[in-house]
Amino acid sequence: MEKIVILTGAGISAESGLGTFRDEGGLWAQHRIEDVATPEGFARDPALVHGFYNARRVQAAKAQPNAAHEALARLQQDWPDEVAIITQNVDSLHEAGGSRNVIHMHGTLAGALCAACEHRWLSPPEMAVGESCPACAAPAARPDVVWFGEMPYHMDAIYDHLAEAWIFAAIGTSGQVYPAAAFVHEASLSGARTVEFNLTPSDGASSFDEVILGPATDTVPRWVDKLLSQR
Known part of the structure; x- marks a missing residue:
């Protein structure tokens, strides 16, 4: 088995114009992480948190997949064994670039979650305080993203992939x-x-x-080309 397991972080999407929480001048720089990316922050000021994620959805909707996203999709398509893509990112640029079955361990901006019953549904472009759950009607809708202090999603499946990896690549992650x-x-x-x-x-x-x-848009396509040329 020559399974390739890839973990991507904010660095791969930065070249598509989506800033990381370490960038200066971006959305993250305008807020403290504990105010907009923790359950406690949401409990204190849900309007602030919803406004922050509404702005992130607008930003993400304008972004386009870059050469690194597209190279990974090509690897997934052409590699003879499985290529599992795990991302810490909440954007959908991997899917827009052609990748399939992407594991979003931190959720997605496109999702909404009921804090009362854990029902999930597609998020509208804008979410508001008190928005009701379509399953239980509780006014407890929140973004379906994993905040600091919460357990990431799909961990059992992720560890299964890591146990079977022939190559493990981490792209644009802080460590x-x-x-x-x-x-x-x-x-x-x-x-x-x-x-x-x-x-x-x-x-x-x-x-x-x-x-x-180096920039992921340069290094990742060259790495993919090298891997595929050896098959």
Whole structure:
């Protein structure tokens, strides 16, 4: 089995114009993380949180997939074994670039979640305080994104993929947020070759077999071309 498991973070979408929470001057820079990306922040000021995510939906709707997204879709299509794509991103750029069955471990901007009954549905472009759940009618709608302090989604499936990885690649991730920061160790324990793609080495770069530096729109397509040429 030569399964390839790929983890992507905010760095892969930054070249499509979607800023990370470490960027200066973007949406994240205007707010404290604890105010807009924690359950406690939502409980204190749901209007602020809804406004923040409404703005993120507008921003994400304008973004287009870049060459790195498209290269991963091509790898997924042409590689003879499975290519599992796991993303920490809440945008839909992987899908727009042609990837299938993307695992969104932090949820998506396109989703709404009932905080009362956990029903999920497609989010409208704008969500408001007190919006009711279509399943239980509770006025408890929130964005279906994983906030700091909450457990990421699909962890059992993710660990199954890591246990079967032949190659594990992390693209545009900070190496600071767990559990994703530990995925390289899980993959290494299973014998996978590990590679990191980033503009600068992450905090966990020393855990990878190889570190490739540069813009993802340059490094990822070249890596995909090399892999496919060896088949």
